[in-house]
Amino acid sequence: GQNIDQPTEMTATEGAIVQINCTYQTSGFNGLFWYQQHAGEAPTFLSYNVLDGLEEKGRFSSFLSRSKGYSYLLLKELQMKDSASYLCAVMDSNYQLIWGAGTKLIIKP
Amino acid sequence: IAGITQAPTSQILAAGRRMTLRCTQDMRHNAMYWYRQDLGLGLRLIHYSNTAGTTGKGEVPDGYSVSRANTDDFPLTLASAVPSQTSVYFCASTKTSGDNTGELFFGEGSRLTVL
Numbered sequence: 001g002q003n004i005d006q007p008t009e010m011t012a013t014e015g016a017i018v019q020i021n022c023t024y025q026t027s028g029f030n031g032l033f034w035y036q037q038h039a040g041e042a043p044t045f046l047s048y049n050v051l052d053g054l055e056e057k058g059r060f061s062s063f064l065s066r067s068k069g070y071s072y073l074l075l076k077e078l079q080m081k082d083s084a085s086y087l088c089a090v091m092d093s094n095y096q097l098i099w100g101a102g103t104k105l106i107i108k109p
Numbered sequence: 110i111a112g113i114t115q116a117p118t119s120q121i122l123a124a125g126r127r128m129t130l131r132c133t134q135d136m137r138h139n140a141m142y143w144y145r146q147d148l149g150l151g152l153r154l155i156h157y158s159n160t161a162g163t164t165g166k167g168e169v170p171d172g173y174s175v176s177r178a179n180t181d182d183f184p185l186t187l188a189s190a191v192p193s194q195t196s197v198y199f200c201a202s203t204k205t206s207g208d209n210t211g212e213l214f215f216g217e218g219s220r221l222t223v224l
Binding site: 004008033035041042043044045048087089096097098099100101102 | 149150151152153154167199212213215216217218
């Protein structure tokens with residue numbers, strides 16, 4: 001079966017750095033997405049990786065290793081507004097998105 | 110309208126009743142999707158539409174139906190609601206199906222409680 005694994009919850013301190021990991025086993029691979037979802041709101045797009053390596057976008061970076069079935073989202077200089085759930089999703093060979101359950105990130109002052 | 114709009118935002122429904130969740134987008138996106146989101150689970154695809162006039166079943170289609178009469182609208186109908194359909198429902202769209210470089214745009218969600 002297809003599976004996306006990410007930690008259920010993480011806690012970090014304002015101003016620090018946090019890394020949220022995602023491992024996947026899917027039927028084929030056509031890209032990996034990270035979305036941010038604040039409580040009670042819709043998910044919003046953060047990043048997309050299809051090739052191995054690091055993609056940097058401001059305070060957020062996303063890394064992919066296709067051979068390891070592994071990605072991480074790195075958040076730097078954490079702010080209170082970064083408190084949210086972070087969803088990892090993989091597009092399979094049928095171009096369907098398979099979603100992880102999300103990682104709830106709690107930022108403490 | 111800007112983006113993708115869902116209605117209602119919240120609804121309490123008696124079991125056995127029929128309910129339609131509405132979804133409208135003004136981005137001229139071809140592909141539209143309905144997901145449900147439950148605590149501890151990832152978003153699960155209910156139904157999708159790659160273009161107007163076509164629909165397909167997702168991972169959890171039972172008890173739901175959709176139609177896509179035009180590009181903008183993609184309503185989701187629960188013919189006879191059951192308590193297990195209590196969930197948050199998200200409508201989403203993207204420019205084209207299989208667009209693996211494009212992002213999904215989500216509506217604000219419809220919180221449905223079936224008693």
